[in-house]
Amino acid sequence: MASIDLDKMLTKIKSTQWALSDIDWDAPGADLITDEQWPKLKEFMADLMWIEHVGARAFAALAKKAPDDTLRQIYTYFHAEEQRHANAEMALMKRWGMLDGDEIPEPNINLRIVIEWLDRFADEMPLYVLGTVVPMLEIALDGALCTFLLDTVKDPVCHQAFERINDDESRHLGVGFTVMEMQGRGKTFIGATKMLAPLMDPRLILGIASYAPLLNKMRDNVIAMGLPEEKLYKAMKKFERIGGRTEDGRRNPWFQIIKYHGRFVTNRSQRAYHVPVDGLVKLTNMVPRRALPAVPSWVKELTWQPTATH
Template sequence: MNLEAMLERCKRDQWKISDLDWTGTPRPMTREDEIAIVQYFTDMAAIERLAKALFVQQAAYACNDTLRKIFHTFVADEERHAVAAERLAAYYDVHHYEKYEVTPALRKFAPPFVHLVKNVSPDIANYYITGGEIALDIALLRSINDYVADPMSQAAMDRINRDESRHLAIDYHMAEYYGSAEYAAVAAELPSPPMAARLRSSWALLRVLYFAAPFFRGVFFEPMQMVDPDGKRLREAFKRMQLLGQKEGERKSWFTQMMAGLQDLYNDSPLFRKTLGPVAARIMGIPAVLMDRFYTEEEARRAAKMSYEELANEALAAKTQF
């Protein structure tokens, strides 16, 4: 990837909340739809600020100045997305049926997740960040927007999706870097962290694993049941995550290997699926139905031979597939 060109694109594609016309009138909605939509945007604002915190840390991890500047533009993007989501929540809160607050599972998950990103190796942090961005970009944002079916949401989401496409491209670039011999050499030269730091890392990871399942259920999977009832977009997002793990001959962290191993056991061993499948799904933080493989053997072989940039472009194209 040409990082200098990406940085110029990041600067060129900035936009302001005031660019949007907020003077319209929302389409008529049922009470159920209005409550759901306002809650989705309320949670979306918190998710975007969580992403902002993660990109602050990614900037700190950045291996060169250009990449650091790119992540700083992402920080600005995510704050703008959060403000846009708050404005959208207010815009669609026509009847004030409820007092809306961020879903409790999201409030509980965010602090330990930020703590994790600061206290584990950056490749593990990038595993979660990339997975979250894929689910957000391919599945959740588009499905919520289609469910809202209103020009105000469309105008905001067009701009947000453009930003998220840049983010996803860099996520794949970082996955390539953290899987490279170059990063392996850098990691090998780092001094072994003291025991206190290792304990903090382990504790941070355990807390995230504990809070991940209710977070993903409350903020991703339950809303997707309403806005993506046939599950096509959610399965497509998980397919893209799974294909990203099919690269051949790349360095994989112990954490990535563990997650892939759990999924392989779930799919290849009927006994494991029956006895320990729910435990594996709980560790991965996803419903058991999403532990299935969503790619064919041919797709896996093809993905293994593709470049990370090609995989990213194909994932981005999947946003308009359904």
């Protein structure tokens, strides 16, 4: 994946839009979900949908930080596209009878904490922090989870929806890696050190404290679905492979941080990492939901309905 021309990419994004109404959500095939699959899939889809939504919010923050108008527009589109993915995944859940009326599924507690962090601090983060974390999240959680889903679910409508979602995601990743390389281009030691300064920012430390358990939690969910966790790790290694492909990419210190973090995550024998992080997952599971503030209003924008008549 070579660096891409962002102007051409923006034109392509604008010309390849799709809507929920392009898919026939009542087409046959919903019954291909087995009774055994159904409860696990319900939980998995709810998490996946929320990850898309979290990604959407991160792109909204990136749009605010974009260095030029083209990238700002691209991120604005990606924000909306991630929301579209969440909406489409909700539409699948509706199709499979996993929604309780018009109810939006509850996010798991780790996601809930990440949502809270994004809402409060994401807009304050520099481009290079979110610009590196987001591709990792996309590759590990979004991209990988989508692939796993297609391996296990036979419903053709699900395949139809994810074909479109994956097309979008490949563009998101293409832009993500290009921006990472842009950020690393010509960086001197001092420049790179400056990029690391936010590590001392307590807001970012809080962010790390919510990001790390989220990855471990998702690993647990993948295993619960009966999927090999190696597939998740393989996807995460893709981040290291593509992001480190060029010298510019490797010179981006945030790429290095996320890369090493990825190595910790994928190496179960790293007890120094996994024991405390798994502990955090357990700890966060004990946080009573009512202790959290009300969900921000952007969360309420989700809908499974292809048309809004009011």
